[in-house]
Amino acid sequence: MNKPMNEFEHNIVWAQVATVSDFPEDGGMCVQVENQQIAIFNFARRGEWYATDNLCPHKQQMALSRGMIGSHGADCEPKVACPFHKKTFSLKNGQCLSGDDLQIQTYPVKVEGASVFVGLVKP
Numbered sequence: 001m002n003k004p005m006n007e008f009e010h011n012i013v014w015a016q017v018a019t020v021s022d023f024p025e026d027g028g029m030c031v032q033v034e035n036q037q038i039a040i041f042n043f044a045r046r047g048e049w050y051a052t053d054n055l056c057p058h059k060q061q062m063a064l065s066r067g068m069i070g071s072h073g074a075d076c077e078p079k080v081a082c083p084f085h086k087k088t089f090s091l092k093n094g095q096c097l098s099g100d101d102l103q104i105q106t107y108p109v110k111v112e113g114a115s116v117f118v119g120l121v122k123p
């Protein structure tokens with residue numbers, strides 16, 4: 001289970017989005033939260049969960065939930081590769097790992113029992 005690790009934790013509103021069994025193992029699923037499409041990833045072989053925007057900023061495709069996830073570099077940075085042109089993004093901080101000046105938003109995820117929650121920062 002991932003815990004949010006930032007000083008804004010008290011400003012986070014948790015939205016229950018699905019149950020663990022709704023997600024493919026080592027894959028992602030798109031959920032709609034407050035008119036936002038969010039890609040949530042069950043990185044089962046690492047025992048970790050991640051959430052990002054579903055929108056790939058490269059060509060504005062709603063696609064990241066269908067991307068391949070894996071590990072990048074010596075630090076084993078968790079990453080997702082967009083299925084369209086294979087731009088890759090860190091699942092931890094949203095940075096583009098394929099050398100482009102692109103960024104995606106990431107969100108905290110928590111699992112309680114069978115329920116999966118994504119955290120959104122209060123406006």
Ligand code: FES
Pocket residue numbers: 056057058059060061063082083084085086087
């Ligand atoms: S639209 Fe995602 S890499 Fe091009």
